[in-house]
Amino acid sequence: MAVHVMDHPLIQHKVSVLRDVKTTSKQFRELVSEIAMLMCYEATRDLPLTDKDVQTPLATAHTKVIAGKKLAFVPILRAGLGMVDGVLTLVPNARVGHIGLYRDPDTLQPVEYYCKLPADIEHREVIVVDPMLATGGSAIDAISQIKKRGPKDIKFMCLIAAPEGVEALTKAHPDVEIYIAALDDCLNDHGYIVPGLGDAGDRIFGTK
Ligand code: PRP
Numbered sequence: 001m002a003v004h005v006m007d008h009p010l011i012q013h014k015v016s017v018l019r020d021v022k023t024t025s026k027q028f029r030e031l032v033s034e035i036a037m038l039m040c041y042e043a044t045r046d047l048p049l050t051d052k053d054v055q056t057p058l059a060t061a062h063t064k065v066i067a068g069k070k071l072a073f074v075p076i077l078r079a080g081l082g083m084v085d086g087v088l089t090l091v092p093n094a095r096v097g098h099i100g101l102y103r104d105p106d107t108l109q110p111v112e113y114y115c116k117l118p119a120d121i122e123h124r125e126v127i128v129v130d131p132m133l134a135t136g137g138s139a140i141d142a143i144s145q146i147k148k149r150g151p152k153d154i155k156f157m158c159l160i161a162a163p164e165g166v167e168a169l170t171k172a173h174p175d176v177e178i179y180i181a182a183l184d185d186c187l188n189d190h191g192y193i194v195p196g197l198g199d200a201g202d203r204i205f206g207t208k
């Protein structure tokens, strides 16, 4: 399945500022939200449309509107929360589910602590959002949880990815399209993306 690395100049510029160690939490939060909004524009490019006649003040316009039950966004807690405002700016009527996962610092394995998904998620296209795709463990686990509820079309959107994570996610869920703002070099010995931006959750919420 396709891996899309964003080449839009606005996204590249904003990711550069995001990476900077001098960027404050306030700026970081704003940038995460803005980049998520710009990426959402690309990730929704293939949403199915249906015909609709609309009466304008002058005549009937033969138009298109988005078909079906539309979208659900699922942020992976915590850091994924930083992307929710941005994507909802573009698709305000989308439903939002939440999956709580953290990486065990020793094993780097995801530990699940929360899962609440929209009741009708099986009828929606789902976009999972998390700023970081490192080993891929968290994204793989979150998407496996979502698949149990039956949605047919799932995408994954992240700001920074390591090649190791892209490979693992593609192998585990070959049907899931991946949208990435920047594809980095590698992981370090602690499972952090290099050059990356550090710990996304800590930078969004100012916890370190
Ligand atoms: C970060 C990030 C991803 C995960 C990526 O979350 O937001 O969810 O790490 O790493 P992986 O691809 O190796 O699984 P973290 O576990 O730090 O939790 P937090 O968002 O609560 O800080």
Ligand code: URA
Residues within 6 Å of the ligand: 079, 132, 134, 191, 192, 193, 194, 196, 197, 198, 199, 200, 201
């Ligand atoms: N999680 C983060 O927040 N940053 C990384 O580089 C890897 C995992």
